[in-house]
Amino acid sequence: MAGCTLGAIVEGWSIESMQEWANFIGDPFPPVDYWSQAKDPSNIRYGKSSNYAYTRNGMSGVPVDDDITYTLLGLLIVEEYGKDFTTQDVAKAWKKYLPIACTAEDIALKNIKAGISPYQAADHDNPYCQWIGASIRSDPWAYMAPGYPEKAAEMAYRDAYLSHRRNGIYGEMFFSAAQAAAFEVDNCIDTIKIGLTEIPSDCFLAQAVRWALEEAKNIKDYRDARQAVDDRFKGMSSVHTINNACLTIFGLIIGGTDVTKVLSQTVAMGLDNDCTAATAGSIVGAIVGKSGIPEHWYKSFNNTIYTYMNGVEVFRIDDVINRFARQAEIILEF
Template identity: 55%
Template sequence: MSYLGAPDMKKQLEEIIHWYELRQDQGGGLGVDELMGELDGVMAHVRDQFQEMEICSRLSSQEPDDLEAIKLLRPEGDRRLVARLADIADFDDRLMGAMMGRFAGCTLGAAVELLEIDRMKGLAEIGGDEWPPMDYWQYVTNGDVLRYTKNRFIDYTRDRMCGVPVDDDIAYTLMGLMVVERFGPCFGTADVVAMWDELIPIAYTAEERALENYRAGVDVEKIGEVNNPYVEWIGAWIRSDGWGYMSAGWPEVAAEMAYRDAVVSHRRNGVYGEMMFSAAIAAAFTLDCPLRAIEIGLQEIPAKSRFADAIRWALSVADDVTDYQDARDRVEAQFKDMNIVHAINNACLVVFGIALGGLDITKAISQTVAMGMDNDCTAATVGSLIGAVVGKDGIPAHWTEPFGDTIQSYFNGIESFSIKDVHARFMTQAEKVWAYHQSS
């Protein structure tokens, strides 16, 4: 799979802005505002042309957005792995393991999100940390800068952490729980975005655009696609975990719940990523191999989609990947010029992180964070999948002790959550999800 890099127009646009500023400072030369208005009109026209452009018919037929069409294009698969939720041995412990693994992976990556590998190496050297990191960071840059209006970057370091620091990857996991608590297992897409509108003070890329469209009165079925070039980025599959937790052992149900959430903001491969990882997490609670869980997750998305092709490639070469740098190099070569927050390339890094770490969650999240790209997202998913297999006791204490019993929150009107309470609530909703689908 190859990608043609976009023309580098950022520098040109920056220079145009600087010319505008200069001419304004010099007294507003004739035609300054007219020129900027002309540029704005041209850019709006080009954007609209891209939005209206049709994708190729072959790709469109292989990558539908409709759930029933998606199901028709799935391979044969293991839709349900146990007869009852109670048949999952030690589900309560494995659920806590999945949660704690997610929190640990996310927190380790959040402090260095999107940084290049050499930059992370430098931080490790300054802080006296091992590289790749085997514990939370001791030194970060921009320590006083806020993330999500709540925690400073320094709050993500080893000695300053007090609870799970805020991150959108954690927030959306909790959001899924609250959606099902309020609206039940058969919640709709409109229910999801209504809760976003109520609780989320800040969002980015696809989620931000969906909320803008919703608040502007766009039909709920269209809010994820109107003026939204981010529909295949990573933002949907970071919302996977809650559906997998509440559908443990039943991958098909997890994928269906994920679909109803994903289409709020994403389309095609952005949606498939959330469906696949939700199904994989649901499967992991019944297995002893997280890579096998990913194989089962693949059974819930179109077999010929670009996302499925990419994951099959990653699985096929995973045994040959030697370390974080090799993983990053392979993904860069396979998906040249793909955006570093795309759903596809980051999903392959999840596969490689699990392959490198096995059931050693420290090694797995360490290697995954060291790969860079959207590494709080990737390490969180790696931690969730492995944690669902090994349980809480399979996670070394240095990853969980700094959390105490607290999850920090940036939701409107909610300062924090209790980890024990969230665990109990997920257990309750899992029972309700199972009861609902067994009776329907």
């Protein structure tokens, strides 16, 4: 939630734009805390939270974002349909809880509402099927299968199939497996290598991940990372699965187990930087645990998460943690 919230109000900004904004408001860049001010502070995101709510002094609870909403929706899916939920169950949950969606998710939601089978919803009029939308939904499966990457990836597949294909699906599987592994290893490189074992070895995403692991020796900071990715993936959408996955990996390797450095460097890289920082934060957070996370990243969450889901707009963090843990107990009873 910290990485997502830090990146949310500069989502998609260029490095230069973020640097200029930081200079203008007197914040350090890369950011080492939440932004002190937001552009257009009264602008409302997802019809719920103002930009001001994402700032250091304006935050009172975790403000809305689709990354966080899908993490909670994954929990609701397993609570309501069990650990053996199907892609059809995912579709039912989307129709019940999601008033809005973006890109591939928007297409899939419209298609299932139009009567198209959940197993074909990603195939109709969907130019976004390899974009990052599935990858941002990777977290809940890992939280419910900690230390069990195979199971996390398998649940991620069933979820991703509703809206994505090929590398779009593999992105969710890869990061779910990496996040699950993060509960049992002590460094991010091991999580990435374990994540690779759960996707086809010859897919474009796997090739890109192996390139990123090798290229990391030449990456010193966020500027190097962004330049390497821009050079490698010229013309690729800024919200594609593959280029953003590489930035996430670079952020993790640059930052190691320093949570602030991971989030700071990943957001500073740009592209879909609320998504990449959320995923990087999920992995490093699982490695270091709460004791390894500086308090300023969560003290203003006030045990509260806001979402835009129908009928469930407010969650309590301690309750969410207990519910994820309960499902993990059920799933790990194999």
